[in-house]
Amino acid sequence: MLFKVEMTVNIPSSLPSAEVEAIKAKEKAYSQRLQREGKWPHIWRVVGQYANVSIFDVADNQELHDILTALPLYPWMEISVQPLCMHPSSIHHEQK
Template identity: 90%
Template structure:
């Protein structure tokens, strides 16, 4: 199943910089692992914001939920999720 996920990060300024750096390093490693596994095939930064728009390709809603809640930055994220399906005019995705 494909999902469009929009994530906005709001890290409190009271969090120590060293802790923020550690969390960001874990986030990067985890997201890159998911990208290599094909579960997170697209990620784009939103210009001027600490935010991204991503496409996830996972088995079901529960797998997506588990992935998102395991993100190290999850406690400081606002997340919106939209399920996607193939557009009938697409030449890039096999029609089923």
């Protein structure tokens, strides 16, 4: 199943910078592993914001939930999820 996920990160300024950097390093490693596995095929930064728009390709809602809640930055994220399906005018015939 394909999902569009929008994530905005709001790390509190009171969090020590060393802790923030460690969390960001874990986040990067985790997200890159998911990208290599094909579960997170697209990620785009939103210009001027600490935010991204991503496409996830996972088995079901539960797998997406498990992935998102395991993100190291999850406690400081606002997340919006929208399921996707093939558009009837698409020239691509592959149905996910």
